[in-house]
Amino acid sequence: MSHVRSAAIAVSVALTFACGGRSTLPPLAQPLTPTPDEPFRATPPPVETDARPLVAPEVDARTLDNGLTVWVARRESHDAIVYLVNREGGRRFANEPDAATLAARVLAARIKGKAGVASESAYVRKRGDPIQVTYVFERLMTALSAGPVEGARLRSERTQLHNEAGFTSSSNAAWLVDRMERGGPDHPLAQVPRVRTDALTNVSGADVTAFIERAYRPESCAVIVVGPVDAATIHARAAEAFAGWRSREPVKASAPIGRLPSEGGRRIRFVPGRRTQAYVGLLLDGPSVQSTEAIDYEVMVAALSNGFVSRAQSRLRHERGLTYGVYTQRRARTGNVHAMLGGWFDHEGAAQGAQGLLDVVDDLQKHPLDGAELDNAKARLRASLHARLASTRGVASYLRDVFAQGLPPTYANTIEARLVDVTAADVTKAAQAALVPEQARLVVLGLEPEFVSALSSIGTLVRTPLPVRSHRPTYYGR
Amino acid sequence: MNALLVLLALAAADGDRRFVMDNGMVAILREMPGEPVVAVTVAYGVGAADDPEDRAGLAHLVEHLTFRGTKHTKPFEVLSSLEAVGGRDMNASTFLDATAYYAVVPTGALERTLWSEADRMAFTLEVMSDATFADEHPVVMREMRGRRGGIGGTFFAYARRAFFGDGHPYAGVEDELEQTAALTAHDARWLFQQTYRPDNAVVTLVGAFDPARAESMVRKHLGTVVAPAIPKRARPAAPERSERCREIWVTARVASPVVEVWWAVDGDFDAVEVATVVIEKRLSEQLQKQYGAAVYVASGVQRQRLESHAYVRIVGARDANANALKSLVLDEVRQLRDLRFGTQPVVDAIRSVRGGRRSQEDDPLDVGRDLALAELGVPVRGAVPEGAVEVQAATRKHLTPTRRFVAVLDTKGETTDVARTVGRDCR
Numbered sequence: 001m002s003h004v005r006s007a008a009i010a011v012s013v014a015l016t017f018a019c020g021g022r023s024t025l026p027p028l029a030q031p032l033t034p035t036p037d038e039p040f041r042a043t044p045p046p047v048e049t050d051a052r053p054l055v056a057p058e059v060d061a062r063t064l065d066n067g068l069t070v071w072v073a074r075r076e077s078h079d080a081i082v083y084l085v086n087r088e089g090g091r092r093f094a095n096e097p098d099a100a101t102l103a104a105r106v107l108a109a110r111i112k113g114k115a116g117v118a119s120e121s122a123y124v125r126k127r128g129d130p131i132q133v134t135y136v137f138e139r140l141m142t143a144l145s146a147g148p149v150e151g152a153r154l155r156s157e158r159t160q161l162h163n164e165a166g167f168t169s170s171s172n173a174a175w176l177v178d179r180m181e182r183g184g185p186d187h188p189l190a191q192v193p194r195v196r197t198d199a200l201t202n203v204s205g206a207d208v209t210a211f212i213e214r215a216y217r218p219e220s221c222a223v224i225v226v227g228p229v230d231a232a233t234i235h236a237r238a239a240e241a242f243a244g245w246r247s248r249e250p251v252k253a254s255a256p257i258g259r260l261p262s263e264g265g266r267r268i269r270f271v272p273g274r275r276t277q278a279y280v281g282l283l284l285d286g287p288s289v290q291s292t293e294a295i296d297y298e299v300m301v302a303a304l305s306n307g308f309v310s311r312a313q314s315r316l317r318h319e320r321g322l323t324y325g326v327y328t329q330r331r332a333r334t335g336n337v338h339a340m341l342g343g344w345f346d347h348e349g350a351a352q353g354a355q356g357l358l359d360v361v362d363d364l365q366k367h368p369l370d371g372a373e374l375d376n377a378k379a380r381l382r383a384s385l386h387a388r389l390a391s392t393r394g395v396a397s398y399l400r401d402v403f404a405q406g407l408p409p410t411y412a413n414t415i416e417a418r419l420v421d422v423t424a425a426d427v428t429k430a431a432q433a434a435l436v437p438e439q440a441r442l443v444v445l446g447l448e449p450e451f452v453s454a455l456s457s458i459g460t461l462v463r464t465p466l467p468v469r470s471h472r473p474t475y476y477g478r
Numbered sequence: 479m480n481a482l483l484v485l486l487a488l489a490a491a492d493g494d495r496r497f498v499m500d501n502g503m504v505a506i507l508r509e510m511p512g513e514p515v516v517a518v519t520v521a522y523g524v525g526a527a528d529d530p531e532d533r534a535g536l537a538h539l540v541e542h543l544t545f546r547g548t549k550h551t552k553p554f555e556v557l558s559s560l561e562a563v564g565g566r567d568m569n570a571s572t573f574l575d576a577t578a579y580y581a582v583v584p585t586g587a588l589e590r591t592l593w594s595e596a597d598r599m600a601f602t603l604e605v606m607s608d609a610t611f612a613d614e615h616p617v618v619m620r621e622m623r624g625r626r627g628g629i630g631g632t633f634f635a636y637a638r639r640a641f642f643g644d645g646h647p648y649a650g651v652e653d654e655l656e657q658t659a660a661l662t663a664h665d666a667r668w669l670f671q672q673t674y675r676p677d678n679a680v681v682t683l684v685g686a687f688d689p690a691r692a693e694s695m696v697r698k699h700l701g702t703v704v705a706p707a708i709p710k711r712a713r714p715a716a717p718e719r720s721e722r723c724r725e726i727w728v729t730a731r732v733a734s735p736v737v738e739v740w741w742a743v744d745g746d747f748d749a750v751e752v753a754t755v756v757i758e759k760r761l762s763e764q765l766q767k768q769y770g771a772a773v774y775v776a777s778g779v780q781r782q783r784l785e786s787h788a789y790v791r792i793v794g795a796r797d798a799n800a801n802a803l804k805s806l807v808l809d810e811v812r813q814l815r816d817l818r819f820g821t822q823p824v825v826d827a828i829r830s831v832r833g834g835r836r837s838q839e840d841d842p843l844d845v846g847r848d849l850a851l852a853e854l855g856v857p858v859r860g861a862v863p864e865g866a867v868e869v870q871a872a873t874r875k876h877l878t879p880t881r882r883f884v885a886v887l888d889t890k891g892e893t894t895d896v897a898r899t900v901g902r903d904c905r
Contacts, residue, residue, distance in 0.1 A: 022532040022660065025668040028603075032671070033549070034704040035600035042550050044593050048586025050564040052514060078836040109767075127833075156767045276631075277624050308545075308568070309558040318554065321616030324624055344624050376562050383566040387582070390513045391840065 054385055056412035057395045060231035066247050067219035070238045071399055071409055072231040077392040080130040080227025083400050084140055088220040089122030092334075093253045097188055098203045099211045102149075105157045106208060107216075110143035111136060119179075119189055119257065120334055121404035125396075130228050137223070137241035144216055144245065149208040158203070170273075170445050173466055174281045175331070177269045177443040178338060180464070181283060183257040217248040222403045226396040256334040259285050260441055266459030268354065268442045270452060271466055278350040278446030279342060282357040284434040286330070286337030289405045293430065295418040297337060300430040301328045302377035303369050304360065305341055309376060312341065312360045322349050322356060332405050339434070340443075347447055351454035354442055358458070364431040368424035377427075378419050385412060494849075495689050499701035502677025506849045507692055508684045510842050514585045516685035516692075517567075517842035520595045520700075521578040521850035524673035527647035527714055527784070533665055534651050535658030537673075538572040539618050540666050544579075544674075545570075546610040549601035553610070556594045563587045567843055574648055575783040576854045582843055585687050589695045595681070596699040599674050603667060611663035622655060629730045629887070637738055637885035640726050647714035647784060675705040680853040684846040716784040725884040734773065735800035736887040737792045739807045741877050743779060748831075749863045749872030750788045751779045755827040756869070757790050757810045760819070765806070771798045783855040788876065800888045814873045817866060824866035832862050 035041075057073045064070065089104060091097035104122040108115035113126035124143075126136045180190040223242070225234050260283055287293040305312045305328045312326040326343040341361070345353035369377070388394035389412065402411045444455060455461055495507040529536045547553040557568050560581055568581040579598070583591045625631070635650055642649040651657060681700055683692055743750050754777035765772035774793035780786055792803050813819055838844045838859070852858045863869055 025530065025665055028664075028667055028671055029706050029708045032603045033601060034706055035702070036704070037549070037601070040698075041593075041597065041601070044550075044559065045589045047563045047590045048584075050584035050586055052564075052584065077840070079833060156770070277620070307557075307561060309554050309561065314554075317617055318613065321613060321620070324617055324621040344620070346620060346623065372558075372562070376558055379562050379564055380566075383561070383564050386513070386515075386564070387566050390515075391837075393837070 052386060054382060054412055054416045055389070056410045057226075057389060057399070059399065059409040060235065061409055062235055064218065064239055064242060066242070066245055067217075068238075068242050068245060069222035069403065070235060070242075071222060071224045071403070072229065072234045073224075073226045073395055073399065073409075074229060074231060075226055075392050075395060077227055079127050079392065080133050080225060080229055081392060081396040082126045082133055082136045082140075083123055083224040083396060084125075084221060085121060085123045085224060085400050085403050086216055086221045087121050087404055087406070088217075088251055088253070089215055090118050090120040091189055092119050092256065093215050093251045094207075094211050096203050096207060097191070099207045100215070102154070102157055102203060102208045103211045103215070106149050106154065107140075107143045107212065109157060110146065111139040118331070118404075120332075123400055123404070125400075127393075133225055133227075133229060133234060134237045134241070137237055140223075141241050141245065144212065147209070149205045149212070154205045154208065170275065170279045171329070173271050173273075173445060174279060174340060174342070174443045175329075176466065177271065177464060178281075178283055178331075178340060179257055180269070181267070181441045182260060182338065183255070187257065188254045189257060214248065215251045217250075218242065218245045219247060220250070224396060224399045224403065226392055226399065257338070258335060260436075260439065262436065262439055264439065266438060266440045266442075267462060268444055268455050268459045269462050269464040270448075270455065271443065271445045271464050272448040273445055273466075275446050277344040278347050278353075278444060278451065279344055280350055280353045280357065281340040281342030281443045282354075282361065282435070283441040283443070284328075284339040284341055284361070286339055286434060287430075288336050289332050290407065292418070293426075293433075294337070295415065296422055296426040296430040297434070298381055299374070299377045299419070299422050300364070300427045300434065301330065301339060302380045303373055303427060304328060304364060304431075307376065307380050311364060311373070312343075312357065315360050315363075316343065316353065316356045320352075320356070322346075322353050326357070332401075342443075347450040350444060350446060350451045351458060354444065354455060354458050357442075358437060358440055361431060361435050362437050365428060365435075365437075368428045370424075374422075374424050374427065378422065381419065382416075385415065495693060497693070499676070499697060501701060501703060501705055503700055503703070504680045504853050505693070505696045505700070506680070506682045506853065507687075507689055507696075508682070508845065508849065509687065509689060510685050510845070512686060514686045515582050515842070516585055516588050516591075516683050516687050517580065517582045517846040518588070518591045518595070519578055519580040519680075519682045519684075519843075519846040519850045520599075521576045521680050521682075521847075521854060522673055523575075523678045523713060523854050524577055524669070524711075525573045525575045526650075527574045528669075528673065528711075530665075530669070532657055533661060533669075534654040535618065535622065536661055536665055536669050537577055538622075539615065539658065539661055540670050540674075541570050541572045541577050541579075542614045542618050543606055543610060543666055544598050544602050544670075546614055547602075547605055548597045549604055550597055551594075556598065560587065560591060560594065563590065565591070573851070573856075575856050576851055578847055578850060580843060580847060582685075585685065588683070588687060588692060589699070592681075592695050592699040596703055599676065599679065599700070600703045602674070603670055606663070606667050606670060608663045611666060615661070619655070619659060622658060629732055630736070633728050633730070633736065633885070633887045634738075636728060637726065637740075637883075640724065640885065641740055641787070641883045642785070643717070646717055648782065671706055672708070672711040675710070676700065676703045677705050677710055680850045682846040682849040682853075684842040684849070714784070725886075727886045727888055729888045729890050732887065732889050733796050735794040735798055735803065735889050737794070737800060737803045737807065738789060738885040739791075739804070740787045740789045740883045740885075742881045742883075743786045743788050743876045746872040746876060747779050747781055747786060747857055748860050749868050750876050752824065752827050752831050752863055752869045753814060753873045753877060754778060754788050754790055755831055756814055756823050757807065759827060759830070760810055760823060761790070761792065761806060765792065765794075765803070771795050772803065781857040783857075786857060800886045804884060804886060811873065811877050815870065815877075817870055821866035824869050828862055828865075828869070835859060835862060 060072045062070050091100045094100040101117045104115035104117045108124045116123050286297045305326045316322045323343040323345050328341045330339040565581050565583040570579045639649045758777035762775040772792050776791045779788045848858045
């Protein structure tokens, strides 16, 4: 009996080794496809044309005597959304960029809302019961004119910002490199604003107060209301609430961040850090959002990435399995759009990824899109705009963005006609304007020793450590 | 179990058109006026919890492979063809209990979408080749490394295993990446044949459509798919539950501590959700805004077929005291049990949860996915409680020491590896 058992164990061990330590799953049942392959299965049914027009939300737009823009869009929904958008509230308009961030956060805290701050613009948002819109106006006006920002509120916001600094995301770091490349290392916006502890400490309550007083002027701001509200009533209330907001001279800003440098050769900025995969991003130039070429650029971005069947996804993901996905992020700044085409790669595949991104743009510069690629890219743009304009939140954020970019609320109405006119040649031209391959700028974030030497074959490698200081949680001012 | 039945009743509401087709597939149609689009969801009763032994990641890999073409379509054509006609949000998700494929398409593309989903179910297996496997397997590996790598991922996976216990279908395995790396094309084909079958699937349509016409399309394309002549695979069951009251400490060289407090929950999900929101908001006010001792506070109820749990999560500020953070969470629970801070925070949390629900109810994709998951036995959102008393009662019943599990990622480690200690704390 014992030797029978031993033999069984030996067979079991042999099988285990043969199958790599795992049992083998049973064979498949036959037939593999029990469903009859009838004619209707082989040919996809026709699609009825999607006749939805791209229509901008109906906005009742007015300007108060002090220059404040007020946009009201009525939509059936449970909640109303109120935005205060300041085209000149971004970090470029503050002597110390963090003052702009703190200002928006303090204003948001005063109305119990949310804040967002970019290089150019800033916003404060409050979402809630439609009957509270008037109350939100009053709170906003009080927040803007509340005087010195000091005490617990400033400490709270500064402490939160400080603590978040230790968690600067890879995306923030990559965009910081973008600003370094475009604006030069001395540009105020290339100064590691979210992670530089001393700069944060140096921003006083007086700085924040002064920034609110100077930069939040009615001429550069809009109050946007979207929800189940009566436009006439909202306009009357806005006129009452914001009448005391005085006009002011524009704020002096630092120079806008421009196009990528046209000399110096190909450069890769390497940001060392402990990451499980490496992020590789390729910086791209774009036209002004107000230009006629803007739509060509948008189609180019859609054809290049973001969709499952875009060129970069097909080449780097589907064909080579180098990454889970390639995406383009974009920032609309004064002058033009800046974009970053990038993805996460295993460290050993980062150099291949970087070269692959360059190749895919190079290919688009030389080989025009085919008809299906062009149609798909346009359809994707249409669908994303349809989706955005289908919700109250989406409409509100659309209006926020068009105001911040100096576009009219009716901007969406112009898209369809411009989209139809975009040709494959236009897209090729946009790709050629987006990148000069010999002057390409890339950002790579990842583990230092693993792949640095492989990257240097692609371009000049510039090690760019971002100083995230080790510090204890600090309760400022206590 | 009764709670689950109540939730299921809420999931498929009056006015929905629900029918079971001859091949066993369930369909639920809900009209939602507004934009002329339909959210189409096809969900299968197979998820990560159904991965066969030693084959972690298999359900997820199969989900990926089904985009690599069918007998009638080229790789990714299922996506490109719908994109070309104005579809959006096309993707798939592998949950613990289900795998769902979804898209929002113009109403005029509904039949085309149903055709694609029927094609995926009936005609994928014969082209799921070694070559397609070789193309997609590295993509899945890269996705997993990106999402689960690092100390944070290791900590969370360890906490999950400790919470559910070895052998539980939700526990996961320590060598998940290695197991996924060792998967074969045959593994994928086998699981697909076992589980991608009409009697293990649900289709939901939510949006603007003609119900009679939509039903006829569903019956034509999905109702005629034939299941393989093998018995339906049994789904995993939950092992007997022992009391929780466990605590694990994981130390590593990290800048910030993480505190996770979980409670096993078997009902009153919505009241418990409100309770966790009360705790989250109060902790956020103190830790983030007042003292700057935390950078992130979150909460929620993870609703799952076999076992659900509530959680509160804090990511501390640099070098914040993990033990103090943990004590604060437990203290907040004690205060909520007795409503020591009055009812206003609870009323605020109810309002906040209701607000979140309203936007979810406006989204056809969210609604369609919930309907499908409910049909597969996953508890879904029900009615938000009316008042503080209900929330207090749910707190007393569910957020108790014996149901509690605490996992702490502490900053005192000297290496980048994690060191673990496990203890008990039933106080």
